[in-house]
Amino acid sequence: MSSTIVFIGAGNVATHMSKAFLKADNKVLQVYSRTIEHAQMLADEVHADFTNDLENIRNDADIYIFSVKDDALPEILHRMPKTGGIWIHTAGSVPQHIFAPYLTNYGVIYPLQTFSKNRSVSFSEIPIFIEASNAETRKIIESLATTLSSKVYYLVGEKRQYLHLSAVFACNFANHMYTLAADILENEGIPFDILKPLITETAKKITEMSPRDAQTGPAVRFDKSVMEKHLGLLKDEEKKRIYRLLSESIHKHATQND
Amino acid sequence: MSSTIVFIGAGNVATHMSKAFLKADNKVLQVYSRTIEHAQMLADEVHADFTNDLENIRNDADIYIFSVKDDALPEILHRMPKTGGIWIHTAGSVPQHIFAPYLTNYGVIYPLQTFSKNRSVSFSEIPIFIEASNAETRKIIESLATTLSSKVYYLVGEKRQYLHLSAVFACNFANHMYTLAADILENEGIPFDILKPLITETAKKITEMSPRDAQTGPAVRFDKSVMEKHLGLLKDEEKKRIYRLLSESIHKHATQND
Known part of the structure; x- marks a missing residue:
């Protein structure tokens, strides 16, 4: 099952994860970054659209992945337009319920690895820790994470x-x-x-x-x-x-x- | 050219280095340790004699390798019997001239690696830093070190x-x-x-x-x-x-x- 994905953030984690999703036959629709050059650079690599305006974010994707500095996440969520799909962040130290005021289907995909832009990493060997707001969402996030790695674990935020x-x-x-x-x-x-x-x-x-x-x-x-x-x-x-x-x-x- | 070697010390560095010397066709004659069980254990592995009495150390070896805690070295040197050959220590932070009061041919073989007793390490890939008290001794130490590793460098103690x-x-x-x-x-x-x-x-x-x-x-x-x-x-x-x-x-x- 292939998913359509929007990336909010174009840093190290977003870069490596979006490429890995593309490789696993998912489709990256759009990349958002505050800095338009960063959005464009990553969008070009994963054959996606790009924007530096949160209002332009598409509302029809299956998955929205928020991969930004923890400090920046609350403000971005506050300004996000309404969308369908599932919202997911990639942060180790942010509880999943940060999404609760905005939608019911959300979760976390936390890859335990150090990513630098110019070094490629094989995602298949990276342990990935997921969390989800409900059983159905958990199934979807689990199957999505499994396209990236064979080592997918469910772990609650307090442990993460x-x-x-x-x-x-x-x-x-x-x-x-x-x-x-x-x-x-x-x-x-x-x-x-x-x-x-x-x-x-x-x-x-x-x-x-x-x-x-x-x-x-x-x-x-x-x-x-x-x-x-x-x-x-x-x-x-x-x-x-x-x-x-x-x-x-x-x-x-x-x-x-x- | 194969050498006869006495080890003073039976810790991690002595264990790995004596085995590597043996493998490189040198002969380990004797192992000294303050603790007789430690001396015997290593001696058995490298087919050597053992002692816990410095007075019993043989005086006819080509090479004496001191691989003990830096703190313990001065007292051991003070109590060593007179011998021929070359005295060598394996310490990063001890100047070679600690040997100067006792003989004229001495030096250092410092392998830059972390050694634990139960983990084998391939010596051939370890950078080894040597020093010597004179040109002739340097030649001997260099050729001895080269039996262990292809990466042998001469480095003065101030840098080491x-x-x-x-x-x-x-x-x-x-x-x-x-x-x-x-x-x-x-x-x-x-x-x-x-x-x-x-x-x-x-x-x-x-x-x-x-x-x-x-x-x-x-x-x-x-x-x-x-x-x-x-x-x-x-x-x-x-x-x-x-x-x-x-x-x-x-x-x-x-x-x-x-």
């Missing part, structure tokens, strides 16, 4: 927000550690490439053992002389604070288990 | 310590983010497995783009309402502090480039 929170740690914060490492090497004229096998192995290890068991390094060994040296090498106060706080936290988690 | 520091961020701190994420999910009864595709993709992304460009999530978008919600969900003060500090740091790094 913790999933999102854990993803911020496992993805955004872990990635920021790479950024800080790159900074340190850049100051010394050492190419970041040298760290790639280590980063790859660190991520691979936790597919076989728990991250707590996988931990190595001076903090878990509580090797004070190394930690003191490292704090001495760090030039800026921010990195020092992060080093101290995370080393303490690693040590605390290691000793909790002893 | 920054490499080690960057590895603490990219590996130990990144891994700790996985641990904190696992904690959050465990509290909600959600299996950690669900995060594995995200962790894998986060590590893969930086092989193609810089970690700064790869960043996504609420902090880099400066999505205040999500960040406030997340702080509200976190129960313990430590995770709250980490969330705040890292979100601020991500935002700062993102805007520096604008």
